[in-house]
């Protein structure tokens with residue numbers, strides 16, 4: 001436990017050892033911000049309030065599964081860089097759980113992405129509770145809580161003038177950076193009691209925002225709609241094909257390798273791709289199994305709510321609501337799936 | 341740790357014209373690519389991209405290997421501009437080989453169309469290398485015109501092999517053509533093996549695969565004995581990027597050859 005007054009001292013200690021990213025508010029949205037010593041001087045504390053807000057606009061996957069990442073060179077070899085350890089302070093549960101998707105895909109044991117792994121390993125993930133879920137949030141429908149389980153290296157709760165930090169093995173480094181500032185919390189501490197109250201209230205708020213659970217047989221119900229184009233068409237009609245729903249999604253894992261020629265040889269880059277793009281499934285000869293947009297529109301639902309569950313035992317969605325927030329047509333997954 | 345996206349250099353040793361738009365490239369990779377018939381490699385044409393191809397030469401000789409490629413897009417277009425001595429990149433092998441152990445003791449009925457004979461050649465060479473393990477090998481191959489037939493110089497040699505039976509057709513003949521005329525299914529009117537027990541292996545353009553598959557089913561072949569080369573868009577080749585998703589499968593990892601029994605419930609598998 002750390003008093004919020006000591007926040008700046010702790011963070012400057014962290015900066016001596018690590019690169020630190022924190023959520024910060026800009027125009028009422030939360031964005032990831034690289035913490036600089038100057039942020040910790042006098043002036044208003046923007047970090048603490050942002051820690052209590054919902055997830056940042058940018059998905060946390062971008063830190064390890066980068067939007068663009070050089071993954072090869074030719075004819076010479078390319079090795080992943082080993083940068084300074086990073087601390088992501090304030091990761092929400094709906095960003096933590098999606099990392100399991102990327103772990104499954106990019107490090108399946110047979111083929112492992114060394115560039116993803118290097119960045120995954122050099123990141124200390126500090127979760128933060130969501131005391132105030134917003135209308136776009138629906139983690140509860142996915143069976144998730146608005147606070148982390150044991151997927152993070154440490155968990156932070158900000159309540160009643162205190163930072164409550166629970167650490168796992170790796171998270172200890174965060175306390176070791178400034179051991180004198182912390183004291184051990186106990187059951188009776190006001191902060192601890194308050195945290196439990198806030199967690200209960202957040203769960204209740206989510207249940208108010210999203211009162212109706214999904215059909216427990218959802219994967220099969222989604223799959224059963226494979227041939228029902230009219231069902232998808234009525235939602236696809238509102239789509240303007242901006243792909244914001246896929247590009248901001250913390251679970252989407254599709255990528256494309258592309259090469260750029262250099263004077264002697266080439267660089268190979270892994271870039272995010274999206275199944276809503278017409279060229280996504282097109283083959284060299286020009287044939288395309290999803291030439292009509294409605295088929296591509298439906299593919300997102302098959303992928304996230306049927307295929308991934310069947311293959312890996314989890315939905316490829318965490319209910320973060322970014323797709324809904326980004327959508328110009330206000331297409332809401334909750335509404336689409338609620339009809340099934 | 342191995343980088344699954346990194347290509348190793350390979351030198352083009354020889355380029356052979358098969359048809360006006362199909363060539364066979366003989367490659368010597370810096371390190372041996374330990375492929376088995378049916379597996380594919382990703383071929384990089386420096387500066388123009390990467391595409392998957394199945395080696396067409398025998399897996400019993402791997403210091404060099406061959407790929408027979410049709411010019412269809414950007415990467416293959418650039419490849420056709422390369423000469424012996426030029427460098428390309430290769431990575432693999434990926435995907436599953438033909439399950440030869442399941443083919444042992446059986447008649448093997450191979451049906452190819454156009455450039456689809458390329459991966460089938462690797463299979464054919466693997467089978468004839470150990471011909472005693474199999475009952476009889478039938479090869480049925482169709483091309484658009486006599487000029488579009490690949491491995492023209494090899495087919496007469498193959499016909500002489502014991503335990504092998506070959507028949508050919510073209511959609512449009514010329515005055516010298518002595519064999520059948522018609523789409524490849526015209527070769528399947530009479531099937532000389534026991535359909536219930538035999539193995540069928542098909543590779544060709546999607547529309548050809550669709551009709552051949554139907555004909556084989558009508559003739560009595562079992563869905564689990566019909567092996568089909570599925571063509572999908574691919575990028576990574578290692579089961580990550582999801583481009584090649586086909587129903588419940590990733591063709592790069594679960595394929596590229598799938599049986600009809602595996603894909604029969606997929607909507608429009610030959611789309």
Ligand code: SF4
Pocket residue numbers: 053054055092093094095130132133134136137138139140145146147318319320321
């Ligand atoms: S979806 Fe849940 S975990 Fe994510 S920001 Fe909202 S409340 Fe927090």
Ligand code: SF4
Pocket residue numbers: 246251252253254273274275276299300301303304582
């Ligand atoms: S297929 Fe579509 S929905 Fe699924 S991960 Fe890829 S981009 Fe996302």
Ligand code: SF4
Pocket residue numbers: 245248249250251252304316317318319320321322323324333
């Ligand atoms: S599909 Fe939407 S709600 Fe689900 S994880 Fe992706 S962006 Fe978040």
